[in-house]
Amino acid sequence: MIQIMHVFGIWLAAFFTLSIFSFLYKDNPFYKFAEQVFVGLSAAYWLVYIIYSIMVPNLFAKLIDDFSGNIVLLIPATLGLMMLMRLHPKTQWLSRYPISIMIGTTAGISMLRYMKSDILEQVTATMINPFSANTVSGVLGNLLLIIGTITGVYFFYFSKKVEGIYKVPSKIGIWFLMVSFGATFGYTVMARISLLIGRLEFLLSDWLHIIK
Amino acid sequence: MKLSPVAERRIIFTVLLFAVALPLVFPIGWTTEISEYTRIAYRLIEETDENKVVIISFDYDPSTMTELQPMAEAMIEHAFKKNQRVIATALWPMGVQMAEQAFDKVCSHYPDKERGVDYTNLGYKVGGMVTIQAMGRSLSDVYPVDNQNTPYEEIPMLQNVRRLRDIAWISSLSSGVPGLKEWMMVARDSYQVPVTGGCTAISAPGFFPYVNEQRQLHGLLGGLKAASEYESLIGRLGSATTKMDAQSIAHLLILIFIAIGNIKAWHGKKGRQQ
Numbered sequence: 028m029i030q031i032m033h034v035f036g037i038w039l040a041a042f043f044t045l046s047i048f049s050f051l052y053k054d055n056p057f058y059k060f061a062e063q064v065f066v067g068l069s070a071a072y073w074l075v076y077i078i079y080s081i082m083v084p085n086l087f088a089k090l091i092d093d094f095s096g097n098i099v100l101l102i103p104a105t106l107g108l109m110m111l112m113r114l115h116p117k118t119q120w121l122s123r124y125p126i127s128i129m130i131g132t133t134a135g136i137s138m139l140r141y142m143k144s145d146i147l148e149q150v151t152a153t154m155i156n157p158f159s160a161n162t163v164s165g166v167l168g169n170l171l172l173i174i175g176t177i178t179g180v181y182f183f184y185f186s187k188k189v190e191g192i193y194k195v196p197s198k199i200g201i202w203f204l205m206v207s208f209g210a211t212f213g214y215t216v217m218a219r220i221s222l223l224i225g226r227l228e229f230l231l232s233d234w235l236h237i238i239k
Numbered sequence: 240m241k242l243s244p245v246a247e248r249r250i251i252f253t254v255l256l257f258a259v260a261l262p263l264v265f266p267i268g269w270t271t272e273i274s275e276y277t278r279i280a281y282r283l284i285e286e287t288d289e290n291k292v293v294i295i296s297f298d299y300d301p302s303t304m305t306e307l308q309p310m311a312e313a314m315i316e317h318a319f320k321k322n323q324r325v326i327a328t329a330l331w332p333m334g335v336q337m338a339e340q341a342f343d344k345v346c347s348h349y350p351d352k353e354r355g356v357d358y359t360n361l362g363y364k365v366g367g368m369v370t371i372q373a374m375g376r377s378l379s380d381v382y383p384v385d386n387q388n389t390p391y392e393e394i395p396m397l398q399n400v401r402r403l404r405d406i407a408w409i410s411s412l413s414s415g416v417p418g419l420k421e422w423m424m425v426a427r428d429s430y431q432v433p434v435t436g437g438c439t440a441i442s443a444p445g446f447f448p449y450v451n452e453q454r455q456l457h458g459l460l461g462g463l464k465a466a467s468e469y470e471s472l473i474g475r476l477g478s479a480t481t482k483m484d485a486q487s488i489a490h491l492l493i494l495i496f497i498a499i500g501n502i503k504a505w506h507g508k509k510g511r512q513q
Contacts, residue, residue, distance in 0.1 A: 051249070051252045052249065076332055080332065080363065080365075081365050136368065136369065136372075137368070140368070140424045140425070140428070140429075141424070143424075143428050144420075144423065144424045144428050144449075144455065148428065148451075148453045148455055149448065149451070151452075151453055152448075152451035152452045152453045152455070155452055207444065210444055211444045214440040214441060214443050214444055214461065214462060215440070215441050216490065216493055217440040217462050217463065217464065217486065217490070218306070218439050218440035218441035218462060219441075220259065220485075220486055220489040220490070221305050221306045221439075221440065221462065221463045221482075221486065222302075222305060223255075223256075223259055223489075224259055224263070224305060224463070224482050224485050224486065224489075225304070225305030227256075227259055227260050227263060227485075228263060228305070228478075228482065231260065231263055231264065237264055238263055238264055
């Protein structure tokens, strides 16, 4: 029985993979069916997962086991219920409280972290002696890092009209930005091709057994 | 002969399909040059002492497993080769299954490795950055049991591991938020635990600036290419290496298409001018 279900699962996955790929030819009922099944299944999966993996062990089980010891859990439970009030127009205003608490807490936690990791550490990492590297390529890399950072940031300095001598760093900055956009595009292509490779490997290996 | 844009698109898709499928069936065996980012990550694991406990966080789901699963298998294998003990965690729910699959595959080559002694899977926890912060204070509070319901205190390899500072290195294999960035921001920047990791190719350019003089990240594996580089560093013929032929052919083909597109556009412009 397990073997039959395994084979059935592979055929089902192959059918949905080909249905999604069929959109490359043109929009068709197979694609629409696969898309809708995917959306429905994802929503159902997440709902069940959240209930059984988050709400049951972290809230319901604890309240049932020891209500008085875990009475503090009623606060997040109430806030969660208040969030659901958004579904009813007359009680919609209640959801603003949990949302504001969430945004406030997230901003408070993240602000310090981002300040340290994305500003202080990054600025420190750029303040380097370019000639401290042991190799010529290392020195060149350090110089490029410093010039690229300064001119790249300068490109976004809009408080002064970019003309005359001020145009030079801005022009250099845009070259650095273009090179980085090109690299990002290359990586994006690699990621998309990887997804295609993954699906083709499944079709050729698990489904058709052409490759081992 | 003039083709409609729709027909042109279909030709491109068909050629791309064959360009990717054929190298999978008939591998070429091209090698890739190993980048410094991969070498730094490799050195971190290579230079860590035996018996140290490390964390590999599975912060992805099956949609990106083509890129990230080979990295996970290679890193687990490298840690096993160095006799390091691996804790698997997950900030994404499906990461738990990804970790199990990776352990199963690697353990088939290392039958002496034992669950609870050499590796364990602590499972998924919701909360992202807040969870990592709590792990910095007490791991057993965050993970009272592993994913097989074994109490934390009864797992032999965790006897001397109380908080994040007891971990030798952390690797987050990440395809979004929460993931590598959260580990770096909390574990490295707050608790000074070395953090390395891997990400999908699409998010790699955003992470490269963190591999810097400050060692915010100890190297980075970006996409399938980096996974194959890591496999060649540890001497493993894994799935990333075999997939790189298809990747390389596809890139060559896209370069040719870009060149043809530009020549066509140039011809069109010239024709209009005349």
